[in-house]
Amino acid sequence: MFITIEDDFDLEKIRMSGQCFRVKELNDRWYRFITGNHVLYIRKDADKRYEVSCDEMTFHDIWHPYFDLDRNYEAVRQSVRTDNEYILDAVEAGKGIRVLRQDAWETLITFILSQRKSIPAIANNVETLARLGGHLIETDYESLFTFPTPREFMRIEMGMLKAAGVGYRLPYICDARDKVSSGEIDLAAMEKLSDEGLFDMLKTIYGVGNKIANCVCLYAYGRISRVPIDTWIRKVINNTCEGRNPFPGFGDVAGVIQQYVFYTEQMRKRGIRKTETEDRAG
């Protein structure tokens, strides 16, 4: 099936924007996304035109909200008022990124795991958990494992969980698992909380601090005013804003601006690393 997307939409930038750890670039410019029991294969066909592997109803119900397609990102970009050249450049460089609306449970566990880990290490971890506790789904092209639901997660034996390479985060993910399973944390009901209420509730989980709570607010609940401040964003604040956090100035879309900046830093880091490798080889 073919669809039209008028607004900013760049699959490669979305993949590299660091929100999601199971996106994969396949052959022939196809991209694969996974959420819950759903798998999407998608590729750009022409300007604003995309080929997708699902039917119209599934796209409308699952992927349209996943890609946050009701929001006008062009308008978000144009709302930016700043004299910070770095941020203006980052907004332009990040054009095409969407802040994905991912499954809250998977986002919670994934970002708990993310602390002091490299992106490849996180991705490997998530795949390991999927194999351990998820269930097999067959697409037309491959078979793969879903991320384990809370119920499935409860069935993973402690020994296996320890061996999954989660390290000192083990008690953190166990606390998240237990609070969600018992209903003490109701991820679905938290949808109706205010941004602050949601943030505070997430922080009651052992191992969830400001950064990770904001990640879940932003990447699972679409709270695009939230700005997770990690080492990269901190570095930008220190280097280009003399330590003064500029993000509150972007108001209710600050989280989107943060995503453009984060993406820019990732690209810069990769560029430097590539150069270093080439230098070493040469």
Place this chain on the structure above:
DNA sequence: TGGCAGGCCAATT
């Protein structure tokens, strides 16, 4: 080979 990675908690001042 070992330093370091998308933080957090707890113990100190």
Place this chain on the structure above:
DNA sequence: AATTGGCCTGCC
């Protein structure tokens, strides 16, 4: 309120 050490493990 602000600062600091320690933490599991795997990737480059």
